[in-house]
Amino acid sequence: MKGGRFLIWPALAVAVGVPIALAATSEQLAWRGPVYILAGFAGIIALALVLVQPLLIGGVLPGLSAYRNRRVHHWIGGVLAFAGVIHVGGLWFTSPPDMIDALTFSSPTPFSPFGVIAMWAIFAVALLAGLRRRLGLRLRTWRIVHIPLAIVIVVCGVVHCLLIEGTMETISKAALCALVLAATGKVMVDLWRKRVLRGGELST
Incomplete structure (x- = not known):
């Protein structure tokens, strides 16, 4: 059983690596400049990091102590914020008017407000x-x-990603988003159960 737990690492590598690899082969990249491509992949990496974060805080990843989980979670949070800066900064560089519309919630694209809200939450x-x-x-x-x-x-972040028709392949993108939601939901439920159990123990 313990050996089987270590399969989580290759499964995580596949869940993260496949969408990134397929995005790297997208035909749309031929029509994009290097800064736009960098900004786009920063957003993809940010989504992948959002998957890792609940796995760390929930102690799901084997081979890491509770202390190491917290430290890595902390540092990945910083990398996630940096990826957000690269994503937004690159898009601003390529099209300032579009970014102004997005930041002021006046963009006609449905995915923009979700991305902006996620960005401010990450920075907060x-x-x-x-x-x-x-x-x-x-x-x-x-x-x-x-x-x-x-x-x-x-x-x-998930809604923002799903609404964008960009370089990410549809099925792998949907699978990654589903994993992000599932991992986050599981960890939230586990934390709630632990809190309820602790409350019950204190009351007895």
Whole structure:
């Protein structure tokens, strides 16, 4: 059983690697400039990182201690924020008017508002994580703030991705988005159950 758990790593590699590899073979790349391509792949990588985050916090990935899970989760959060900057910055560089419309929620494209909301939620989590000690946020308070923002990131990020008809292949994109939702949902349910059990133990 323990040996079977390590199959999670190659499964994760396939879940992340296949959509990226298929996007790299997209015919649409021939019509895009290097900055636009970089911005697009930064968004794809960001979605892949969103899948990894709940797996880390839920202790699903084998071979990592609880402390290592938290540390890697923290650092990947920073990389996720950086990927968001590259994604938005690259799109701004290639088409400032479109980005202004998106940031002001006046874009005609249906995927834009979801992407902007996810972006601000990512930046908010990264900022609060960096200032957590200075603000004196306790673990309970941090979770009350972080968990709703994480849900916003996941839901809006997935909807944003699914609505875009871009370089990502349809089936692999849908599968990756489904895995992101499933992993996040499982971890949220597990955390809720642990909290209920702890409450029951304290009350007895």
